[in-house]
């Protein structure tokens with residue numbers, strides 16, 4: 001008998017509890033305003049949070065012909081080997097040992113190239129520096145023609161720590177990028193996290 005009374009009491013308590021929750025939910029429904037989310041197809045940034053990449057040097061949106069292609073260079077510094085220069089990651093980089101520093105890409109095909117971009121790690125830890133760079137192209141990997149004469153380019157995190165070299169379109173199966181100066185006091189060689197080549 002005592003057990004039956006306990007069960008009845010528990011059932012009554014559960015019923016009262018459920019009724020209380022029901023009233024609470026009803027109360028919430030009366031104070032909550034339901035709004036419909038606006039259509040949004042891309043990420044939007046409020047004006048008080050300016051886009052940090054807005055001032056970055058724009059790069060072509062076409063295929064990067066250098067990505068993961070065979071690359072040849074001279075001596076490198078420490079662990080900063082040449083295959084870091086076209087692995088698609090800006091947190092790995094190539095650093096030559098001294099100047100001039102040449103790095104050559106086998107495009108594995110013939111293309112009409114017109115832009116070479118040189119990128120450092122975009123982090124502001126990489127302080128501004130100047131590198132002098134030229135571009136040469138070849139159809140046989142032996143005879144090269146200069147398409148962009150040596151020129152000093154400013155690398156700055158504010159503009160993405162990257163520069164682009166545009167030149168008249170030239171047929172190329174090989175592209176050689178020649179560095180002759182780096183103003184950074186931290187190294188005696190050329191530095192590039194990524195070198196990208198575009199038609």
Ligand SMILES: [Ca+2]
Nearest residue numbers: 084089092193
């Ligand atoms: Ca890299």
